[in-house]
Amino acid sequence: MDNNNIEKLRKQVKKALKKDKMRFRHTIGVADTSACLAMRYGYDMEKAYIAGLLHDCAKCIPDEIKIQECNDNNIEISDIEYNSPYLLHSKLGAFYAKTKYGITDDDICSAITYHTTGKPDMSLLDKIIFIADYIEPYRNKAGNLSEIRSLTFIDIDKAIKVVLHDTIEYLKESGKPIDQTTVDTYNFYKDLYLYYLCKDIFE
Ligand code: DGI
Ligand code: FE
Ligand code: FE
16 A cells, blocks of 8 residues: 555544544544455455545534535535435545545545445445445444444445345434435345346346
8 A cells, every 4th residue: 555645644534533533533443444345355455445534534524514515516415415414424525535635536436425325236345435334343333233244244245235224224213314325225235136137137
């Protein structure tokens, strides 16, 4: 890895997240976990580490500024995002990765954009960041964490299905609006075996 570049990004993110000390600790947890998953699934470790480092870089921006920054930079805001502006930290984070952190790699920007809701048929890096965000060592609130952690290293797609299932249940219980992308992602990973079956039939 280019350790000088990583160190530069690490310091910059630490500053951006200084309002919330736990957030930087989480960020390092996600970067480390993403690197481990890159080793497991044969992905570029440096790209995974950088995406992990930057995934929440817009998390500490106040909600009204998030909305303003999205409006100023032609980043579309859905009704659900207006109601739950914290969701915007993903899209805005990808924008900051490009504009403030000098990231030109589309795979990294995509993984940041979709790290909260996921999306159907994610790239390997999208999946690594999505799941690393949920299982990194400092996370301790969600249920089934130890099962999901070991499942992630056996079958990342199945682990993603479980995470989405549990997230949707949590959102329902807490009465929060559910983004259509979250639902679409769950349906995709729930029926993944059908997708592969049909792919084989039509190819
Ligand atoms: O930023 P983090 O806290 O590290 O993690 P994250 O970006 O995955 O955000 C987690 C929160 O996002 C968690 O409380 C669940 C919530 N979330 C995920 N999908 C949706 C959602 N919230 C709403 N309202 N709707 C969604 O579809
Ligand atoms: Fe996040
Ligand atoms: Fe996160």
